Amino acid sequence: xxxxxxxxxxxxxxxxxxxxxxxxxxxxxxxxxxxxxxxxxxxxxxxxxxxxxxxxxxxxxxxxxxxxxxxxxxxxxxxxxxxxxxxxxxxxxxxxxxxxxxxxxxxxxxxxxxxxxxxxxxxxxxxxxxxxxxxxxxxxxxxxxxxxxxxxxxxxxxxxxxxxxxxxxxxxxxxxxxxxxxxxxxxxxxxxxxxxxxx
Amino acid sequence: xxxxxxxxxxxxxxxxxxxxxxxxxxxxxxxxxxxxxxxxxxxxxxxxxxxxxxxxxxxxxxxxxxxxxxxxxxxxxxxxxxxxxxxxxxxxxxxxxxxxxxxxxxxxxxxxxxxxxxxxxxxxxxxxxxxxxxxxxxxxxxxxx
Numbered sequence: 055x056x057x058x059x060x061x062x063x064x065x066x067x068x069x070x071x072x073x074x075x076x077x078x079x080x081x082x083x084x085x086x087x088x089x090x091x092x093x094x095x096x097x098x099x100x101x102x103x104x105x106x107x108x109x110x111x112x113x114x115x116x117x118x119x120x121x122x123x124x125x126x127x128x129x130x131x132x133x134x135x136x137x138x139x140x141x142x143x144x145x146x147x148x149x150x151x152x153x154x155x156x157x158x159x160x161x162x163x164x165x166x167x168x169x170x171x172x173x174x175x176x177x178x179x180x181x182x183x184x185x186x187x188x189x190x191x192x193x194x195x196x197x198x199x200x201x202x203x204x205x206x207x208x209x210x211x212x213x214x215x216x217x218x219x220x221x222x223x224x225x226x227x228x229x230x231x232x233x234x235x236x237x238x239x240x241x242x243x244x245x246x247x248x249x250x251x252x253x
Numbered sequence: 254x255x256x257x258x259x260x261x262x263x264x265x266x267x268x269x270x271x272x273x274x275x276x277x278x279x280x281x282x283x284x285x286x287x288x289x290x291x292x293x294x295x296x297x298x299x300x301x302x303x304x305x306x307x308x309x310x311x312x313x314x315x316x317x318x319x320x321x322x323x324x325x326x327x328x329x330x331x332x333x334x335x336x337x338x339x340x341x342x343x344x345x346x347x348x349x350x351x352x353x354x355x356x357x358x359x360x361x362x363x364x365x366x367x368x369x370x371x372x373x374x375x376x377x378x379x380x381x382x383x384x385x386x387x388x389x390x391x392x393x394x395x396x397x398x
Contacts, residue, residue, distance in 0.1 A: 130320070130324075131324065133328070135328070135332075139337070140332070140335075140337065142331065142332075142335070144324075144327065144328050144331060146324045146327065150320055150323050150373075150374050150377055151374060154324075154327045156327075156328070156331040156335075158331070158335045158336070158337070160336060160337065163336065163337075169336065172336040174356065175334070175336065175356060175359065176334070176356070176359075177356060177360055193334075193336070194334075195334050195356075195359050195360050195363040196360055196363035196364050196367065197360070197363075197364055199363075202367075203367070204330075204363075204367075206334065206335070206336075208336055216336070218335065218336060220331050220334070220335065222327060222330060222331075222367075224367040224368075224370040224371040224374065225371070225374060
């Protein structure tokens with residue numbers, strides 16, 4: 055009886071997780087991006103977990119000016135925000151017409167499952183191929199997101215922790231305006247490389 | 254305080270912004286009579302629209318203030334839309350609250366925030382262009398003299 059109950063709970067949980075991985079973007083077909091087998095693997099333990107303690111303490115150390123320069127040129131400010139449980143760094147460009155970048159660290163979000171459950175906060179949420187072996191999603195809000203100059207790539211780097219890179223620009227002449235998720239994907243990859251090599 | 258642009262409740266007051274009938278004015282400092290306009294020396298100003306002008310000398314401060322405001326909006330957008338936005342509880346009602354309540358609000362904020370960012374950027378561009386044109390004219394006049 056107890057086993058049945060546990061199994062039923064497991065099935066309900068798997069169903070919930072499946073429902074948590076669809077794209078809901080106004081103007082486009084709502085496509086569920088996960089199959090049952092993949093959903094099971096999506097909550098599997100993260101291989102080669104990374105320790106985010108360093109960028110939690112110093113979020114602005116997650117990326118260097120040289121790594122950001124190809125996307126945002128010269129940096130005007132790098133501002134950490136460690137208030138109200140946030141572990142954030144905001145990089146602002148000297149030229150306001152270039153994109154700005156933020157990194158947020160989530161030390162206790164709950165790994166991949168926690169990342170997928172964040173879907174309810176976005177009108178665009180899509181599970182993507184893993185980045186450097188770590189499960190990742192694209193998330194965005196606003197009209198025509200993410201093709202209108204903003205995208206957030208969230209990546210789970212352990213069974214507990216995740217981080218994201220958020221890039222935004224309201225200037226439509228920015229060459230990255232319609233493909234902002236490629237910027238955030240590349241920067242996520244850089245952060246992972248930095249975390250790996252800093253050990 | 255004159256409030257030219259108000260974003261997220263913060264009033265941006267153009268430095269020494271004055272409603273004046275003319276594009277040029279001089280020494281309109283405290284204690285100076287309005288009859289002195291044009292008598293001391295002519296100081297050009299940037300027309301910001303809606304009757305607002307600022308001294309060219311103050312243009313860079315104004316641009317910096319506008320840039321700071323764009324930055325604040327960008328930081329605010331990151332904060333509002335990061336993955337730390339949680340439902341108030343674990344119950345079904347809280348889930349619905351996020352799905353049908355917070356999400357549309359966040360979308361609206363996103364659209365409003367980005368529109369404001371672009372308005373400020375346009376104003377920065379306008380002031381920058383005016384300053385550059387003024388500098389070029391000054392330079393040309395100096396060369397002619």
